[in-house]
Amino acid sequence: MAAQTLVAFAALGGSAISLVWLERQNAALPCPAASRWHEQPPLVIVDAGHGGHDGGAVANGVIEKNLALDIARRLKRELEAAGLRVRTTRDGDVFLPLEDRAAFAAKHGAAAFVSVHLNTDGEGSDAEGIETYYAQAAPLMSRQLATKPAGSADFAAVVQRMTCMLTKAQNRGAKARSYAVVAQAVCPAVLVECGFITSETESVRLKRESYRDQVAIGIAQGVALFLQTQPSQTRLLATTVK
Numbered sequence: 630m631a632a633q634t635l636v637a638f639a640a641l642g643g644s645a646i647s648l649v650w651l652e653r654q655n656a657a658l659p660c661p662a663a664s665r666w667h668e669q670p671p672l673v674i675v676d677a678g679h680g681g682h683d684g685g686a687v688a689n690g691v692i693e694k695n696l697a698l699d700i701a702r703r704l705k706r707e708l709e710a711a712g713l714r715v716r717t718t719r720d721g722d723v724f725l726p727l728e729d730r731a732a733f734a735a736k737h738g739a740a741a742f743v744s745v746h747l748n749t750d751g752e753g754s755d756a757e758g759i760e761t762y763y764a765q766a767a768p769l770m771s772r773q774l775a776t777k778p779a780g781s782a783d784f785a786a787v788v789q790r791m792t793c794m795l796t797k798a799q800n801r802g803a804k805a806r807s808y809a810v811v812a813q814a815v816c817p818a819v820l821v822e823c824g825f826i827t828s829e830t831e832s833v834r835l836k837r838e839s840y841r842d843q844v845a846i847g848i849a850q851g852v853a854l855f856l857q858t859q860p861s862q863t864r865l866l867a868t869t870v871k
Contacts, residue, residue: 671740677701681724703845731813758799788851795847
């Protein structure tokens with residue numbers, strides 16, 4: 630017999646406390662239904678890495694730009710199913726400079742930015758797993774970085790946790806790294822390395838549509854749960870525990 634558990638995020642605001650709670654959960658939580666977003670839903674920018682003449686990494690019959698675009702499209706679908714508004718930096722095989730991708734979020738007043746990539750460690754390497762990067766602003770960095778909203782570290786932590794729980798992939802952690810595409814974003818931003826295409830076994834999984842769906846669902850759940858902790862989106866999240 631199913632029991633209803635109410636998780637109160639309202640009092641937590643955007644603090645790390647609510648995300649620590651999520652880190653301790655043993656099962657993935659569902660994305661909220663569209664009706665759960667109050668007023669206008671937050672806008673999420675989904676960025677498929679590389680594109681056009683920049684193919685990214687190539688290994689085991691996989692071209693990074695193509696797989697990144699496929700996962701980004703699936704992520705867009707999942708986020709929209711959760712009631713969020715979504716814009717993509719690219720929806721085709723085109724090249725966009727990194728600064729243009731980051732500026733896209735500012736132009737549209739986004740609440741969150743997610744860049745989708747695939748990882749490499751040398752052809753034939755046995756390195757596997759998912760890792761999520763965020764930029765940690767420092768006081769002496771550029772004006773844009775110094776005014777960057779807090780929250781990217783928490784954002785990365787919850788996206789990493791949810792995606793690994795859904796896919797059962799090795800959890801390589803959330804890490805601070807000043808990649809331009811996230812460092813220049815003016816909203817909480819993460820770059821998700823969705824797996825190693827240089828690993829023979831992981832590249833096989835990534836070639837399966839069902840697995841890419843799981844990656845997209847996991848990222849979407851992390852995005853939705855993070856946005857629920859933001860001050861303008863506080864609410865009670867009802868989940869079913871069987």
